[in-house]
Amino acid sequence: MQEFELINRYFKGRGISRRDVNLGIGDDCALVTVPQNSQLAVTTDTMVCGVHFFEDMSPRALGHRAIAVNLSDLAAMGAEPAWVSVALTLPHADVQWLEEFTAGMHEIAEYFNVQIIGGDTTQGPLTVTVCAKGTVPEGKAITRSGAKTGDWIYVTGPLGDAGLAVEARKQHLDIDPEWLKKLTHKLEYPTPRVAAGQVLRGYASAAIDISDGLLADLEHILEMSQVGATIQADKIPTTEAFRQSIEGEAKWPYILAYGDDYELLYTVPENHKAMLDNKLNQYGIDAVCIGQIRGGEGKIDVFDGEHKLDISAMGFEHFAEDEAC
Amino acid sequence: MQEFELINRYFKGRGISRRDVNLGIGDDCALVTVPQNSQLAVTTDTMVCGVHFFEDMSPRALGHRAIAVNLSDLAAMGAEPAWVSVALTLPHADVQWLEEFTAGMHEIAEYFNVQIIGGDTTQGPLTVTVCAKGTVPEGKAITRSGAKTGDWIYVTGPLGDAGLAVEARKQHLDIDPEWLKKLTHKLEYPTPRVAAGQVLRGYASAAIDISDGLLADLEHILEMSQVGATIQADKIPTTEAFRQSIEGEAKWPYILAYGDDYELLYTVPENHKAMLDNKLNQYGIDAVCIGQIRGGEGKIDVFDGEHKLDISAMGFEHFAEDEAC
Incomplete structure (x- = not known):
């Protein structure tokens, strides 16, 4: 498993640093501050190799897409994305693959001012689960239930x-x-x-x-x-x-x-x-x-x-x- | 994939309802309220079949353990657990298995007053990723970095x-x-x-x-x-x-x-x-x-x-x- 601990290097100390992240990767938990008068919006999406993407998909695209589909859920609530946790399961730790995968993640995270605050890297069949967190002013979230006749x-x-x-x-x-x-x-x-x-x-x-x-x-x-x-x-x-x-x-x-x-x-x-x-x-x-x-x-x-x-x-x-x- | 959408039934409308959950399972995101003067603590842990648990582990135990190991990380920060997201990847949707797995999750979640606020259920090799969120009074979290000679x-x-x-x-x-x-x-x-x-x-x-x-x-x-x-x-x-x-x-x-x-x-x-x-x-x-x-x-x-x-x-x-x- 030692090999897999190395992977944290591709996340730790890379990407953006938000001021509302009080403690990032490297402890038992991350600590963040949610602004006053805001609600926290949370969503999670898994992508399984062979089910949600083709085996030969570029790792950079996979990294991008795994974050993108989660930010899309935050967007649909009207939330502003802030932090993501990344759970990555990999058959083996391939340096080249990881370099490109994490580059794809960091690129989109940076673009949307999102910080990767933690995660878990494990050995097994290729799967990526992202849990994205964002904030939305209290009572302003857009749900699925408000559509009215005539809209x-x-x-x-x-x-x-x-x-x-x-x-x-x-x-x-x-x-x-x-x-x-x-x-x-x-x-x-x-x-x-x-x-x-x-x-x-x-x-x-x-x-x-x-x-x-x-x-x-x-x-x-x-x-x-x-x-x-x-x-x-x-x-x-x-x-x-x-x-x-x-x-x-x-x-x-x-x-x-x-x-x-x-x-x-x-x-x-x-x-x-x-x-x-x-x-x-x-x-x-x-x-x-x-x-x-x-x-x-x-x-x-x-x-x-x-x-x-x-x-x-x-x-x-x-x-x-x-x-x- | 239809089969997998059914699985939400094992989560939606079951387990406890916390007053700080403004919107639970069933929309693009969950919405929760973090108490004032508190920080949000976030952790995530993946369990892969054959790597982190034996194939024949009881599904009830697996459900319990997947939540427990995440709450343990919150405990180590001195945080109070509040909400979890569950990403479950399954080879096929077995009703008996799901009944027991979710019972194991709901039992421990209830015991610790934790609400399952969302997740994703996908088809693939058996893997459970939980992202747990808790709260800790501002500045009171216990990190790994404070030990001093003589402690x-x-x-x-x-x-x-x-x-x-x-x-x-x-x-x-x-x-x-x-x-x-x-x-x-x-x-x-x-x-x-x-x-x-x-x-x-x-x-x-x-x-x-x-x-x-x-x-x-x-x-x-x-x-x-x-x-x-x-x-x-x-x-x-x-x-x-x-x-x-x-x-x-x-x-x-x-x-x-x-x-x-x-x-x-x-x-x-x-x-x-x-x-x-x-x-x-x-x-x-x-x-x-x-x-x-x-x-x-x-x-x-x-x-x-x-x-x-x-x-x-x-x-x-x-x-x-x-x-x-």
């Missing part, structure tokens, strides 16, 4: 890229390498919508991050808020890489049901709509209105123009189960 | 039982089944010294929990505090089950180097010694003085009576590496 439904950016990258890899779809590179970058280096999440506070009535697919995540909001929704699928933004890589009806499952894009899905009441659009615009965030909350608990109608889409059979088995590490 | 060294309870249980299982030592049962119980259901840790605040100069073995964990204190130590090994408490199961020199590695007992090791200055002994006594904690801090950074001398023990070769490979799950 408008938005996404913060284009959907479908990540799913297409996964399926291209699995099914060897015939995608131009240049476009595929862009799609894969979206899969490997998702950007959590941290700024957007904080701008939504006080305006949005509900929010969630799109990790499981637009429809599945919308369903969570609908269930918790006891409402239904109409989605105008043709309004959902996509990238040029996506549009160049897939055509016709085949695109809908990627846009509506895949997930892994980590955009935010939120609802906003009519009286806050214009103000929020403006605010987001000031931050350079191009959020797009894609539908409206209706009565009828849990019911979702999806249209392409005037044509109603059959969404009953949309779903994916993400990643190959036989691709164990 | 007395204490342990909060008997050592060696857990190690003997592991090695008995691996090497089929000839231990009376009744004693082995007691030893195994200590391995499977360790009691984190949560009350003791809080009593130590304001009196102890340094503390750590004994997870890696007395000498290894003492070494952490010595390094951080830049001091040395003399240990009177014959003073270290053991249980009757331990004394009945092993004799002579063979016992020392279990007592001095094994770990997994999760007692606290702490140092206390002469002028706080009597007061702290009294306080712990009031709580029914039989802490035992086993040595003293000396000069000479990192140096440890260990005596059995007047006889100096050779500790250079003491160490264990915990659990069999080939016993993968």
